[in-house]
Amino acid sequence: MGRIPLAWFNLVNERTRLLVAVAGVAFAVLLIFMNLGFLGALTTTASTIYSQIDAEVFLSSPQSLEISSTRVFPRERLYQAAGVEGVDRVMPFYSEYLLWRNPETGNSRAMFVYGINPRDPVFLMPELQEPTAREILRRPNTVLIDSLSRPEFGPQTTGLETEAGQRQVVIGGQYTLGGGFAADGTLIMGDQNFRRFFAPRPLNQINLGLIKLAPGANPDRVADTLRSQLPQDVQVFTKAEIIANDERFWLQTTSIGFIFGLGVVVSFVVGTVIVYQILYTDIRDHLPEYATLKAMGYRNYYLFQVVLQEALLLAGLGYIPGLLTALLLYDLTVNATAGSLPVSMNWGRMIFVMILTFAMCSLSGLISVRRATSADPADVFS
Amino acid sequence: MENNVGMITPSGGATTLAPAQDQSLQPPNPDLAVQIQHLDYFFGSGDLRKQALFDINLALPRGQIVIMTGPSGSGKTTLVSLIGALRTVRQGSLRVLGQELVGLGERDLVTVRRNIGFIFQGHNLFESLTARQNVEMSVELTGQFNTKRAQAEAMLGKLGLADRVGYKPNALSGGQKQRVAIARALVNHPQLVLADEPTAALDKQSGRDVVTLLQTLAREEGCTVLMVTHDNRILDVADRIINLVDGRLASDTSPDGYLQANAAVTC
Ligand SMILES: Nc1ncnc2c1ncn2[C@@H]1O[C@H](COP(=O)(O)OP(=O)(O)O)[C@@H](O)[C@H]1O
Ligand SMILES: [Mg+2]
Numbered sequence: 001m002g003r004i005p006l007a008w009f010n011l012v013n014e015r016t017r018l019l020v021a022v023a024g025v026a027f028a029v030l031l032i033f034m035n036l037g038f039l040g041a042l043t044t045t046a047s048t049i050y051s052q053i054d055a056e057v058f059l060s061s062p063q064s065l066e067i068s069s070t071r072v073f074p075r076e077r078l079y080q081a082a083g084v085e086g087v088d089r090v091m092p093f094y095s096e097y098l099l100w101r102n103p104e105t106g107n108s109r110a111m112f113v114y115g116i117n118p119r120d121p122v123f124l125m126p127e128l129q130e131p132t133a134r135e136i137l138r139r140p141n142t143v144l145i146d147s148l149s150r151p152e153f154g155p156q157t158t159g160l161e162t163e164a165g166q167r168q169v170v171i172g173g174q175y176t177l178g179g180g181f182a183a184d185g186t187l188i189m190g191d192q193n194f195r196r197f198f199a200p201r202p203l204n205q206i207n208l209g210l211i212k213l214a215p216g217a218n219p220d221r222v223a224d225t226l227r228s229q230l231p232q233d234v235q236v237f238t239k240a241e242i243i244a245n246d247e248r249f250w251l252q253t254t255s256i257g258f259i260f261g262l263g264v265v266v267s268f269v270v271g272t273v274i275v276y277q278i279l280y281t282d283i284r285d286h287l288p289e290y291a292t293l294k295a296m297g298y299r300n301y302y303l304f305q306v307v308l309q310e311a312l313l314l315a316g317l318g319y320i321p322g323l324l325t326a327l328l329l330y331d332l333t334v335n336a337t338a339g340s341l342p343v344s345m346n347w348g349r350m351i352f353v354m355i356l357t358f359a360m361c362s363l364s365g366l367i368s369v370r371r372a373t374s375a376d377p378a379d380v381f382s
Numbered sequence: 383m384e385n386n387v388g389m390i391t392p393s394g395g396a397t398t399l400a401p402a403q404d405q406s407l408q409p410p411n412p413d414l415a416v417q418i419q420h421l422d423y424f425f426g427s428g429d430l431r432k433q434a435l436f437d438i439n440l441a442l443p444r445g446q447i448v449i450m451t452g453p454s455g456s457g458k459t460t461l462v463s464l465i466g467a468l469r470t471v472r473q474g475s476l477r478v479l480g481q482e483l484v485g486l487g488e489r490d491l492v493t494v495r496r497n498i499g500f501i502f503q504g505h506n507l508f509e510s511l512t513a514r515q516n517v518e519m520s521v522e523l524t525g526q527f528n529t530k531r532a533q534a535e536a537m538l539g540k541l542g543l544a545d546r547v548g549y550k551p552n553a554l555s556g557g558q559k560q561r562v563a564i565a566r567a568l569v570n571h572p573q574l575v576l577a578d579e580p581t582a583a584l585d586k587q588s589g590r591d592v593v594t595l596l597q598t599l600a601r602e603e604g605c606t607v608l609m610v611t612h613d614n615r616i617l618d619v620a621d622r623i624i625n626l627v628d629g630r631l632a633s634d635t636s637p638d639g640y641l642q643a644n645a646a647v648t649c
Contacts, residue, residue, distance in 0.1 A: 001527050001528065001530065001531060002527065003522055003527070004511065004515050004518055004519060004522065006508070006510070006511070006519070009508075009510040009511055009515075010508075010510050012510070013509060013510030286508075288504065288506055289506065289508050289509075291506075292500075292502070292506040292508075293519070294492070294495075295466070295468055295495060295500050296495065296496075296500065296519070296520060296523065296566075297492055297493070297495040297496035297523050298492075298523065299489075299492055377468045377495075378463045378468040378469050380468075380500070380502050380504075380506055381459045381462060381463050381468070381502060381503075381578045
């Protein structure tokens with residue numbers, strides 16, 4: 001038979017307090033999960049667009065920040081790159097915001113528009129692989145609409161006509177991409193339409209240059225060659241580099257990244273304070289018992305263990321409901337945002353938050369344990 | 383030291399001055415469970431320093447049941463907590479079960495405590511544990527995990543609580559709780575039991591029962607008992623009665639002698 005699990009008995013003896021403590025820990029765990037979930041969605045969406053573009057090397061203006069805030073640069077640079085060894089194909093890429101009118105409510109809202117040459121196999125989405133897609137993009141004033149665009153943009157049925165940027169526009173079909181934090185909705189149009197909608201913008205000024213490599217070519221090496229050959233008015237990225245660039249933009253230079261990062265820290269502190277509060281009250285109420293233990297001949301080390309065990313038990317008991325609620329809210333978020341805010345759980349985050357939870361509770365345990373070990377055994381007689 | 387000497391009033395009777403103390407110590411006597419010589423004790427420090435015990439000299443032979451009485455605030459609890467190794471002592475000599483406590487650090491004091499059974503006025507049982515588990519907490523200190531349950535139940539049985547082992551303190555009466563506390567104190571067969579007003583929170587009858595049980599078990603185990611009490615009705619369980627007044631030992635008699643002396647005062 002082992003030791004009497006005094007920590008456990010102390011915890012369950014006060015049901016209400018245990019419930020409050022577990023709820024407190026679970027709440028902190030939930031907050032941490034939500035903030036990390038949003039942070040994760042932020043980085044996921046930052047890479048979504050690139051993972052759907054069939055190119056290995058990207059050119060952009062040095063003044064561009066991320067996909068939705070780019071500056072234009074001469075298309076000439078792209079043609080220069082075409083001559084470099086290992087380059088199979090170069091494709092211009094245009095982007096711009098466009099006010100889209102919801103035909104049902106009459107309200108306009110900004111869509112993010114990608115413009116491509118219909119001949120170029122820019123996108124990897126299955127809908128864009130259909131031969132009809134190319135034909136649709138050639139039709140005047142016809143666009144493809146992102147089915148993950150917010151419902152506020154209105155119906156997305158093929159053939160629907162509405163107004164965008166003072167022009168009549170027809171929905172020619174749909175694709176599934178998601179605009180993430182940068183855009184509430186996206187459109188794809190052919191370059192000739194792009195020129196019409198955004199006149200007088202010329203097509204020889206592009207937002208991104210997409211470079212598809214020949215099979216077997218090394219993207220890093222080609223990117224290096226391009227860097228040495230192209231003038232300073234363009235930046236060269238591999239796919240991994242441009243994704244990292246956009247992630248860095250969102251995480252480090254926007255308030256969004258800061259808010260969620262701060263959210264994690266605040267949740268951790270709140271959790272620590274809650275657990276400390278609970279443990280402290282618990283220790284205060286059991287102080288005569290701790291003094292008695294010392295009078296009987298137990299050492300501080302034992303009291304230390306009891307308090308730490310209580311803290312770890314709280315961590316374990318609070319983590320599970322926190323995780324389950326977080327999974328529920330993740331689902332809810334994905335549904336509420338029609339899939340455009342892809343918060344999703346992964347093992348790494350589950351383990352990371354579990355470690356955070358145990359750290360949180362241990363920290364509170366360590367702060368409050370001094371109260372328990374300060375119990376004076378001589379007090380038992382008074 | 384100056385302060386110490388200054389606080390001993392001439393009427394105190396304890397006239398041995400500090401420098402001479404060490405020379406006047408008796409050698410350790412193995413027949414004594416407790417051997418106290420020239421023990422002073424102070425609370426606080428600096429201006430707030432207050433002497434609670436003055437030159438206590440006391441020897442408790444093994445197996446003796448001793449009752450300590452005295453007015454409130456006379457230092458009884460302080461003396462018991464010193465003998466119980468619950469406070470560090472710096473002056474005089476205090477031998478408990480052969481071990482000198484003066485000068486011992488916290489670590490060694492804890493070891494001494496494991497050989498002593500404590501019974502408190504507030505029973506100080508763990509509300510979250512059953513009677514048996516409370517007693518087992520004591521046995522666990524000895525590392526006897528395999529037999530702890532049997533030992534706890536046997537001791538509770540001796541105290542008439544065989545049918546209450548699974549009850550939590552909340553479900554027990556005051557007398558039953560105090561008997562659980564006695565079981566906890568005695569289960570490791572300590573050679574010394576210290577009790578501070580164990581009957582104060584009990585009614586007359588259960589107080590009497592508890593003390594009688596304690597006496598019987600102590601005799602069985604041959605252990606020394608030092609019990610503080612104000613309760614005149616239970617003095618007869620003692621072999622000896624000592625009286626503490628204002629931090630000094632005022633009398634040391636047999637129960638009969640004590641009763642006669644007190645009767646003389648009240649008449
Ligand atoms: N922790 C303490 N700090 C300061 N003074 C104390 C403390 N405990 C007891 N005293 C003082 O020591 C004296 C003896 O107290 P105590 O031993 O509790 O007496 P008794 O148990 O006989 O009632 C009293 O004057 C009391 O005020
Ligand atoms: Mg007292």
